[in-house]
């Protein structure tokens with residue numbers, strides 16, 4: 001098992017190590033689902049800058065549904081969820097500049113090359129020095145040789161890398177990732193986990209779903225086990241819970 005996530009440094013200008021970092025996400029008495037029936041127990045949490053919360057639990061427990069509700073793609077059945085004190089609304093540019101997300105079922109532009117895809121996402125979110133940013137992310141995600149390829153000519157792992165790269169060419173103070181480890185090879189998983197960890201240490205807020213105990217141990221500062229009853233856990237407890245749930249992991 002990798003070394004656990006070290007506590008982040010206090011926020012810049014925060015003074016003492018006990019300074020409270022700004023709040024990014026607050027979910028209160030949240031019930032999520034499709035129609036009127038909740039898919040999991042009531043959930044409540046606050047995510048601050050320089051924190052990474054991992055949602056874990058069995059298939060179908062409701063983890064993606066929680067993520068989609070938090071970012072405003074689904075309406076809550078009851079309870080509230082706020083990002084920086086406001087309701088999530090991706091029609092607002094300030095929301096889109098603050099929150100980057102990658103879901104498993106994410107769409108891409110089929111007629112655009114990998115490079116064009118990243119350029120549109122970066123420019124559309126007000127990133128500056130776009131060319132340098134794109135080169136850096138293509139290299140990090142091992143896609144430099146695929147920059148002129150169309151998404152349908154990529155492998156599923158390469159497409160996944162492209163979608164992740166698109167989240168990193170955007171400005172973001174909150175990153176929401178649904179099973180980022182999926183379809184990535186071992187080396188890419190490890191590089192991504194270490195990068196997320198250092199971005200969280202530098203102040204990023206991260207809300208993710210994962211089934212990978214190793215990934216969780218590197219990245220998460222806290223964890224929530226989602227099921228009929230929702231439980232808060234330490235990253236170690238959560239890693240153990242999902243290791244025993246998945247005989248192929250770790």
Ligand SMILES: Nc1ncnc2c1ncn2[C@@H]1O[C@H](COP(=O)(O)OP(=O)(O)OP(=O)(O)O)[C@@H](O)[C@H]1O
Pocket residue numbers: 034039057058059060061062063064065066
């Ligand atoms: N669009 C939808 N309409 C109706 N029910 C849905 C929809 N999407 C998911 N569900 C149901 O909601 C429940 C929770 O699904 P969700 O995708 O949130 O689970 P999960 O914990 O993310 O699972 P996994 O670990 O398999 O990704 C499941 O029973 C699923 O069948």
